[in-house]
Amino acid sequence: MLVEDFDYHLPEHLIAQKAAEPRDSSRLLVLNRETATLEDRIFRDIVEYFNPGDLLVLNDTRVIPARLLGEKKGTGGKAEVLLLRQKESLLWEALVRPGARLKEGAQIVFGGGLLEAKIEKHLEEGLRIVRFKCDRPFMEVLDELGKMPLPPYIQAELEDRERYQTVYSKNPGSAAAPTAGLHFTEELLQKIAAKGVKKAFVTLHVGLGTFRPVSEETVEEHKMHSEMYQVPEATWELIQKTKEAGGRVIAVGTTVVRTLESVGRTGKLFGETDIFIYPGFQFQVVDSMITNFHLPKSTLLMLVSAFADRGMILKAYEHAVREEYRFFSFGDAMLII
Numbered sequence: 221m222l223v224e225d226f227d228y229h230l231p232e233h234l235i236a237q238k239a240a241e242p243r244d245s246s247r248l249l250v251l252n253r254e255t256a257t258l259e260d261r262i263f264r265d266i267v268e269y270f271n272p273g274d275l276l277v278l279n280d281t282r283v284i285p286a287r288l289l290g291e292k293k294g295t296g297g298k299a300e301v302l303l304l305r306q307k308e309s310l311l312w313e314a315l316v317r318p319g320a321r322l323k324e325g326a327q328i329v330f331g332g333g334l335l336e337a338k339i340e341k342h343l344e345e346g347l348r349i350v351r352f353k354c355d356r357p358f359m360e361v362l363d364e365l366g367k368m369p370l371p372p373y374i375q376a377e378l379e380d381r382e383r384y385q386t387v388y389s390k391n392p393g394s395a396a397a398p399t400a401g402l403h404f405t406e407e408l409l410q411k412i413a414a415k416g417v418k419k420a421f422v423t424l425h426v427g428l429g430t431f432r433p434v435s436e437e438t439v440e441e442h443k444m445h446s447e448m449y450q451v452p453e454a455t456w457e458l459i460q461k462t463k464e465a466g467g468r469v470i471a472v473g474t475t476v477v478r479t480l481e482s483v484g485r486t487g488k489l490f491g492e493t494d495i496f497i498y499p500g501f502q503f504q505v506v507d508s509m510i511t512n513f514h515l516p517k518s519t520l521l522m523l524v525s526a527f528a529d530r531g532m533i534l535k536a537y538e539h540a541v542r543e544e545y546r547f548f549s550f551g552d553a554m555l556i557i
Contacts, residue, residue, distance in 0.1 A: 221439040221499065226525065227516045228537050236546035237376040239383050244408045247545055247552040251536050253528050258539055263403045263553055266510070272416030273467035274508075275458060279398040279475045280421040282389035284359075285366030285381070290330035290337070297321065299328045301337060301350060302369055303362075304395050304427050305448065310352045311340075319346050331365045345432075359392070369395050371549050384549075393425035393448070399549045400473030400510045418462070420455040424448070424475040424493075434517055439498050444519065446494040449479045456489060459505065468507035474520050477527070480505040498522040499530055509556045513540060513547040528556050 240246040244264040251258055270276070286303040299322060305313040316322045316339065328337045334354065341349040354361045368384050378384060386401035388409070413419065427447045434442050459469055459480070471477045482493040484504035496519065509527055514520040525533045536554065545552045 223434050223437060223439055223442075223517050225530065226439075226518070226521050228534060228541070230516060230541060230547060234541065234544060234547050234551075235373050236548060236550035236552075237374055239402060239550040240546075240552075242405060243387070243403050244405050246403050248403075248555055249536060249540055249545060249552070250555045250557065251528060251532065252557055253532065256529075256532055258536055260543060264408055266555055267408070267411050267415060269555060269557060270412060270415055270417045270470070271468070273462065273465055274417045274470055275462040275467055276412060276417055276419045276470050276472060277455070277459070277476050277480065278386070278388055278401055278404075278419060278421055278472045279424050279479070280386075280388055280390040281394040281398060281423050281425050281475070282392040283368060283384055283394045283397050283426075284392050285362060286369040286395045287367040288328075288330050288335070288337075288362075288365060289367070290328045290335075292322065293327035293329050293336075301328065302395065303350075303366075304347070305425070306393065307349070310354075310358055312350050312352070313343070314348055314350045315346060316348050316350070319348075322348070331361070335361050335365060371396065373548060374550065388421070390421075391423045391425075393423075394427075396426040397549065398424070398426060398473045398475045399512045400553060402550070403510075403553050404472075418458060420458045421452070422455055422476055422479045423450045424479045426475060433515075434519060439522060442496065442519065444494040444496040446492040447475075447478075448491075449482065449493055450490040451479060451483050453489065456483065469505055470508040470510065471506045472510045474509075474511055474514075474523050477506050477509060477523060496522075497526050499526045501526040503527065511554050511556070512549065513537065513545065513551055513554065515548065524554075524556065 246263045248261040248263045288301040290299050292299045300317040302315040303312045326339045336353045337350050340351050384397050425448045436442050482495045
């Protein structure tokens with residue numbers, strides 16, 4: 221299967237630079253897989269598509285201000301560190317720039333010495349193991365010095381950090397937001413609950429996979445980076461009960477899809493997953509999905525193409541471009557039923 225098969229044309233002005241206000245005023249494209257039909261709605265209308273007895277599963281990860289801007293010790297040259305995964309309290313897997321100049325042993329200073337970092341090891345694909353040193357609790361210093369790691373296609377300045385968090389975010393650790401969840405407000409979640417729809421949470425900390433384009437020619441050659449996940453026992457039990465009672469498991473975002481389908485295959489409620497979902501994949505857990513519009517030739521576009529027919533998804537994207545939906549992280553949403 222060629223990566224090229226997942227390409228589509230996207231005019232640049234359709235890449236959303238700011239989130240919709242209020243959150244649930246974003247647009248919603250509803251794709252019905254059975255009838256192969258599309259409906260143009262507003263996100264807050266989504267409650268109409270839920271049934272009593274359905275289960276909404278959300279990712280409660282919280283984005284950390286993972287972008288650190290500093291100076292190389294000794295030369296004063298600019299240096300940037302993007303934190304991706306915590307290995308120990310002060311040891312992180314990270315991307316660094318400029319990679320060529322930051323070799324093993326290089327030291328970086330942030331905030332005039334509030335925080336220091338040392339490159340301990342080179343890993344594959346430009347990754348580094350970085351050890352930090354500070355006198356105060358690390359997360360406290362990070363909150364003070366770090367910037368939110370917005371995707372490179374968002375040029376606008378983020379005025380409010382909370383706008384790149386879901387309203388239910390709780391567990392810090394992500395290098396990017398689970399963006400399908402950004403459309404929910406507390407009020408909308410209450411309306412959904414009032415309809416008899418239960419909700420449950422999982423945690424998947426979004427990592428490098430979000431930033432990495434697919435560089436191979438064929439889909440099968442691509443290797444996914446692993447991400448940490450955790451599914452509470454109560455959530456998994458609720459999923460089983462929902463299915464037994466004939467309800468649907470509705471995943472909010474591709475991170476939830478990957479988490480639930482990983483558990484469906486391995487039976488492990490926590491750990492690391494590098495599951496790669498593309499057409500031909502047999503879904504075991506997820507019945508319906510809420511998702512944003514994804515980058516051309518991305519693994520996330522491949523995932524939604526596995527859930528619905530690839531041709532159907534590309535037609536939906538053509539429709540979204542024609543109707544000027546807003547794309548990517550701060551963009552509009554799709555509901556696939």
